[in-house]
Amino acid sequence: MSAVTPPTSLDRLLTAIRLIIRGEIPQFTYFGVYEYTIQNVTGQTVDVRPTDTTLSLPSINNVPIFPSILAEAITGIPVGSICLVRFVNADPTRPEVCSITSLSQTSTLDATDTLTFGSTSTTAVAIGGGSAPVGRQGEQVSTVVPLPAPPPTISGIINGTIPFTGTMIGLPPGVTGIITGGFPGVQT
Amino acid sequence: MSEPVQPSPLDRLLTAIRAIIRAEFPQYTYAGLYSYTIQSINSGTGAIDAEPVDTTVPLPGLSNISLSPSLLGDLALATSGSTCLVEFVNADPTRPVVISIGATNFTGTVDASQQMNIGPSASTVNLGAAAMPVARISDTVAVYFPMGTSITIVGVALPPTPGAVSASLQFITDPISNTPLPCAGIIGSGSTVSFS
Numbered sequence: 371m372s373a374v375t376p377p378t379s380l381d382r383l384l385t386a387i388r389l390i391i392r393g394e395i396p397q398f399t400y401f402g403v404y405e406y407t408i409q410n411v412t413g414q415t416v417d418v419r420p421t422d423t424t425l426s427l428p429s430i431n432n433v434p435i436f437p438s439i440l441a442e443a444i445t446g447i448p449v450g451s452i453c454l455v456r457f458v459n460a461d462p463t464r465p466e467v468c469s470i471t472s473l474s475q476t477s478t479l480d481a482t483d484t485l486t487f488g489s490t491s492t493t494a495v496a497i498g499g500g501s502a503p504v505g506r507q508g509e510q511v512s513t514v515v516p517l518p519a520p521p522p523t524i525s526g527i528i529n530g531t532i533p534f535t536g537t538m539i540g541l542p543p544g545v546t547g548i549i550t551g552g553f554p555g556v557q558t
Numbered sequence: 559m560s561e562p563v564q565p566s567p568l569d570r571l572l573t574a575i576r577a578i579i580r581a582e583f584p585q586y587t588y589a590g591l592y593s594y595t596i597q598s599i600n601s602g603t604g605a606i607d608a609e610p611v612d613t614t615v616p617l618p619g620l621s622n623i624s625l626s627p628s629l630l631g632d633l634a635l636a637t638s639g640s641t642c643l644v645e646f647v648n649a650d651p652t653r654p655v656v657i658s659i660g661a662t663n664f665t666g667t668v669d670a671s672q673q674m675n676i677g678p679s680a681s682t683v684n685l686g687a688a689a690m691p692v693a694r695i696s697d698t699v700a701v702y703f704p705m706g707t708s709i710t711i712v713g714v715a716l717p718p719t720p721g722a723v724s725a726s727l728q729f730i731t732d733p734i735s736n737t738p739l740p741c742a743g744i745i746g747s748g749s750t751v752s753f754s
Contacts, residue, residue: 495686528715532718540711
């Protein structure tokens, strides 16, 4: 362990140089991206506190949540979530949340015209867990016509002359067809 | 071409000043945003190994680095060879995260704990190849009783010609179009995924 060195006149010079350097780049702290914890959520803003208190970062209230290029919006952000905060133009008065590690209750992806997931090269688009394929307009359907219970009574005239009454006991095993209606706003 | 210059006392001063400046901002390098090339992907976790694109910048190679989600709880399985953007959380060289990938991923996921809304204002939402509209509950279907299928009945003929009857009634064709008789219906059930 080295011995404690008494102050010298050079220390004052060094301190002065350091102040000059710091003064030349006052916004340096606000470059980069920093980890914060969400303390409170109010609408589309959050109050955050830095996870590393040894850094000279402020706790900040009413930080806006800034979407990516997909203009996503979220609500129901869990308090206590870890987020990343960056400062626009390295300006400490312009913080924004750019990443949240927890799932929000509701997420929205939107566009003014067309929103596309995947492409012709995408082998699967799974929505909501993706447990079953969706039917599309023009695709085949196959249905079963169940025989009602009790079997329906029918009556009529045989050969135009013989009155008849009886019971239907058998139906076709199934019928096939196509979906004729669909929602053009969603295409797969 | 200039002549070599002899070292002078000023060079020592300049070196000292540069060292002071560097010491004042030890995390300077890690406050920026850097381009890396993805070398390999852990198919289980999605974590990547990557090398800096610009080898003249004193940046480390990265191993087993997570992808940072945006606001959507997004996950991705990247493609090897893709370019990605890397930031260092708190300007800490031990905490790199991938914030952007410059190529289509092998898989991608967005999620929410309760509800995911996709395109509430969009006039069109395309999924995959976007070839045909999707069908929803209450959308129509048209089905046909194929020719040759039948309904079977049993019963009795009543006076004046009483007796037991057992018959198989076959569906006939449309006398005009000679096609199976159609009947229409609607989709009566579906998943909780809604398209409206």
